[in-house]
Each structure stands twice: as structure tokens, then as C-alpha cells.
Amino acid sequence: MGLFRIKHTDFEQLFDTDGFDTMHSNEWEPEATGKGHNRLKDQGWENRYEYESALICNLIKENPHIKTVLELGSGPGSLSQKILKEYPNLTYHLVDKPFAKQYFEDNNFKGKFFVKDLSMDFNTEGLLNEYDLVITNDFLEHVLNPSIIVQNIYKLTNSNSFYFISNPNWRMSHQWIYRGLFDFDNFIYFLYTHKFELEGFYGSILKTPNYPKLDSETLLPNENLTDWNHYMIFKHRK
Ligand SMILES: C[S@@+](CC[C@H](N)C(=O)[O-])C[C@H]1O[C@@H](n2cnc3c(N)ncnc32)[C@H](O)[C@@H]1O
Numbered sequence: 001m002g003l004f005r006i007k008h009t010d011f012e013q014l015f016d017t018d019g020f021d022t023m024h025s026n027e028w029e030p031e032a033t034g035k036g037h038n039r040l041k042d043q044g045w046e047n048r049y050e051y052e053s054a055l056i057c058n059l060i061k062e063n064p065h066i067k068t069v070l071e072l073g074s075g076p077g078s079l080s081q082k083i084l085k086e087y088p089n090l091t092y093h094l095v096d097k098p099f100a101k102q103y104f105e106d107n108n109f110k111g112k113f114f115v116k117d118l119s120m121d122f123n124t125e126g127l128l129n130e131y132d133l134v135i136t137n138d139f140l141e142h143v144l145n146p147s148i149i150v151q152n153i154y155k156l157t158n159s160n161s162f163y164f165i166s167n168p169n170w171r172m173s174h175q176w177i178y179r180g181l182f183d184f185d186n187f188i189y190f191l192y193t194h195k196f197e198l199e200g201f202y203g204s205i206l207k208t209p210n211y212p213k214l215d216s217e218t219l220l221p222n223e224n225l226t227d228w229n230h231y232m233i234f235k236h237r238k
Pocket residue numbers: 021022023027028072073074075076095096097100116117118119120136137138139142143
């Protein structure tokens with residue numbers, strides 16, 4: 001029996017893994033290295049939240065039964081405030097880490113903020129039994145157990161509910177715990193195995209470098225290959 005050795009064994013150089021943030025409780029702390037509030041003042045982020053809120057407000061307009069919203073990994077809540085400006089009567093719940101809540105409270109944001117560690121489990125205590133819309137924007141790729149999150153989102157929704165996800169394109173050079181899971185086809189498959197079916201998706205206002213299409217992206221139209229992220233709308237299926 002021969003052991004096959006991989007020639008390139010400088011894994012430190014091959015895998016840049018310093019930036020995993022899910023274990024850090026200091027996310028959104030004002031002084032934390034590069035992860036503080038400052039990005040919220042950036043016009044690029046502001047444009048992005050404007051665009052996202054327009055997509056979600058459109059979904060709510062077309063589905064007026066949407067009265068309750070749960071946003072996981074919301075950050076301090078910039079997106080929620082834009083949505084609540086258009087639809088102030090929504091019941092809007094947000095979940096993230098302590099410093100995100102601090103910013104939310106310091107700015108008198110509307111909605112109800114819950115601090116929970118969603119890294120490996122999702123304790124739903126304090127939340128409603130069901131929501132009409134769940135949002136996870138650029139969040140699932142940050143947690144160690146995305147399956148347990150999606151399983152619980154399934155339990156917190158019904159067949160009239162929507163699940164809105166911003167899924168980053170691997171071309172934007174994120175650091176992934178589960179590389180490949182978030183490739184376009186694989187991600188749709190992952191959601192399908194958790195009983196969520198894709199209705200459709202929107203492209204992004206931001207672009208990535210242009211790398212060739214993978215075998216795990218057969219469902220992704222060529223024109224969307226360099227979208228920084230894809231905004232996917234899923235339905236809970238029986
Ligand atoms: C890339 S940011 C996205 C924030 C926001 N949804 C947006 O689009 O701007 C990922 C978010 O997930 C949150 N997050 C990461 N790990 C978490 C955990 N274990 N528990 C709760 N929130 C977590 C972070 O605090 C952060 O706000």
C-alpha cells in the first residue's frame with residue numbers, strides 16, 4: 001500500500017485561514033480590527049443596503065400577508081431600518097452579537113434585537129413560533145453549523161413563508177469554512193435538502209474578478225458569473 005503524498009505541503013501558504021470571524025465575540029466592536037462600525041458610513045455599503053431593501057420591499061409589496069420578519073446575522077440593523085421605513089407596521093426581529101446590539105440601541109433603531117450565538121446551534125427562545133419572511137444576508141457562510149440554522153428556519157416558517165438569502169460568490173475572495181457548499185448549484189441543493197425550493201434570484205450591484213465557471217455552477221447564468229453575491233428567494237416546501 002503506497003501513501004500518496006501531496007507535493008505542495010505548505011498549507012499555511014495554500015490556505016489563508018486567519019480571518020474566520022464566527023468565533024470572535026468582538027464583531028462590530030468599534031475598535032476591533034477592521035470589523036467595527038466604520039464600514040456602515042461607507043457609501044458602497046449604503047448603496048448596497050438601499051438595493052437590498054428595495055428587493056425585499058418589493059417582495060413584501062407583492063405578498064401583503066408578510067407581517068413578521070426575522071433577520072439572522074443582521075449586523076447592527078441598517079437593512080432593517082430601511083425596510084421598516086417603508087413598512088413600519090412589520091414585526092421585525094434581529095439576531096446577532098453583543099456589539100451589533102449596542103449599535104442598534106445607541107441609534108434607537110426600530111425592531112427587537114436578540115443576542116444569540118448562532119455558531120453551532122440556534123436557540124429560538126424568545127422568538128415567535130413562525131415568521132412570514134426570514135432573511136440571512138451574507139451570514140450562513142460564517143457559522144460552523146449552517147444546517148442547524150436552516151433546519152430551525154424551516155421550523156420557524158410555513159408554506160406561505162419566504163426565505164431571502166444573500167449568498168456571496170466565491171469569486172469575491174471570502175474565507176470559507178465549507179468551501180464549495182456556497183457554489184451556486186451546491187447551495188441551491190443544500191437548501192433543497194432542507195426543504196426550501198428556489199423561486200428565483202437577483203444579481204448584485206457589485207462585481208467580482210472574472211474567473212471561469214465551475215461544474216458546480218451549471219444553474220448560474222453566464223451574465224451573473226461576476227455578481228459579488230446573489231439574492232435568492234426560497235419557499236418553504238411541504
Ligand atoms: C458578513 S456580516 C453580514 C451582516 C449583515 N447581514 C450585512 O449584510 O451587512 C456577518 C454577520 O454575521 C454575524 N455572525 C457571525 N457569526 C455569528 C454567530 N456565531 N452568532 C451570531 N451572529 C454571527 C456577524 O456578527 C455579522 O453581523
